[in-house]
Amino acid sequence: MTQTILYARVSTADQTATHQRSQAEAAGFQVDHVVTDDGVSGVSTRLAERRQGQRLFDMLRRGDLLVVRWVDRLGRNYGDVCETIREFMRRGVIVKTVINGLTFDGATTDPMQQAVRDALIGFMAAMSQAQAEATKEAQKAGIMHAKAQAEARAYRGRKVSYTRNQFETVQAMLGQGAAVAAIAKATGLSRQTVYRISADPAEAEAALARWAA
Template sequence: MQTVLYARVSTTDQTSAHQRKQAEGAGFKVDVVVADEGVSGVSTTLRERPEGRRLFDPLLLRRGDVLVVRWVDRLGRNYADVTETIREFMRRGVIVRTVINNMTFDGATTDPMQMAVRDALIGFMAASAQAQAEATKEAQKAGIAHAKDREEAYRGRKPSYSRDQLDAARDLLAQGTNVSTIAKETGLSRQTVYRIQENPAEAEAALARWAA
């Protein structure tokens, strides 16, 4: 019987070595480490990950072996995925254990009450893992939106003209063409043409800020 640690890390400030240290600190004697570095657990199933798929190889994990993970969220991307993955390992006779809270999921259990408690725990922990992942995703989206709002506030109002329209308007203004004619020929409003006429440097700068 061997103990296999599966570590999934998605950011640069995490390492599989750190997860191994945590596991060994919790009393696990790790024989093999399987690690996916820089892989999101929200968008990929265990079978889709470069190293995660190795866990389904019967030559790596056999009946009686122990699969250790920091937490159940390492085994899938959502509730259905995590619960099915744990059940599959249990059907194969693999014991799944977690570093956090030292939970054990063993398919060899035959007592109905123990099975009910075990299955309830699997569902609860998988649901908690999905809720946390979704909360993280929402926080990331909110952070991105906030950063975008700040960037747009810095850049000011987006120009209502394109590069071609600005160049055409400036050329016509230089030729002494009246504003109404320029507006008609370029498709710009009279107000926009007036702003370009009054401050051509700012018109150019606004376009540059928006990389238009």
Template sequence: MTTVLYARVSTADQTAAHQRTQAEQAGFTIDHVVTDEGVSGVTTKLADRPQGRRLFDMLRAGDVLVVRWIDRLGRNYNDVRETVAEFMKRGITVKTVINGMVFDGSTTDPMQQAVRDAMLSFMAAMGQAQAEATKLAQTAGIAHAKAQADQTAYRGRKPSFTRDQLTTVRDMNGSDASVSAIAKATGLTRQTVYRILEDEAEAEAVLARWS
């Protein structure tokens, strides 16, 4: 059995190394890391990404595919559902670092299958919804930062969080994780997590001002 971590890195603040560290801290022993950098999970299907295609070639029945969260596979509802279904059909188990979700095709019990498929659909839908919400927040944040820049060159205090940490805060908050759990996973203080969640548009604006 081979355990492969797939890391999709869409911004400069995200790193595959950070995603691997999170996986290992969660108890996974990673044999290989496959990374796509600078690739959108909204517009580009997994099978169309340079390294995403490798997964379909290298993974075999009995192998485990680890992702930080389902949204690393993509943020398109239909693509994510079809991708995970294809992996399960091939006997590949998909596991997430956050919340320790497990998706495999070994069960034949219809109720267990229904629960598994419902959870997958929910997570895929949430990934797309969060992507759309993030885009709106980014637009608002950039506009806010631009308006402030027109008034003054002062950028304020440098943000105490990165794009990767902001994304993780949103992901975990969307899955109803506690503030303490989010702080532990991201390495941020509880106060910083609270500030981000209270005003995501401002969090985006801070990053935009310092980008």
């Protein structure tokens, strides 16, 4: 008796096995079993090396239908995905995708259909790897951007607690010989801030400029 098995690889929080099964059933598949791998990289870990991937190979028999949301669930490495699909076809297993409704069937005997099928397998596998690499590069860029921002914040030093107007008022009142207490009261700044501006007005203005940038 043939069976329909859904293989779900879950790599993020929004890719649950339940969601992938719902998508498959909405597309018209009658799923008999669901095999799920959680938190497994499709780039570095071949399907045959995953714990549930090994189980999948053991379960599938000639005439069975393997359903996946898309070929990227099988893997994100071009060579691995191509070999995996071809191995299933050699075993007489039909592979179908929920997205785009692709079918990979080893029973095809017409050479033209075989050529189209094999070209499609290669194209889909290449696209899976390309998407994985693009995602990796985007993540790397995001990390570099966050690091640059952190370094910029570190370079700016301690965040200033005064505005440009307050700084100029402090400078003017210091020039007029006003007491620190009077300046603090007039500007609403702490005495410590006024002392800091008074001690090194050039650095105080530079810090203001850095944080304004």
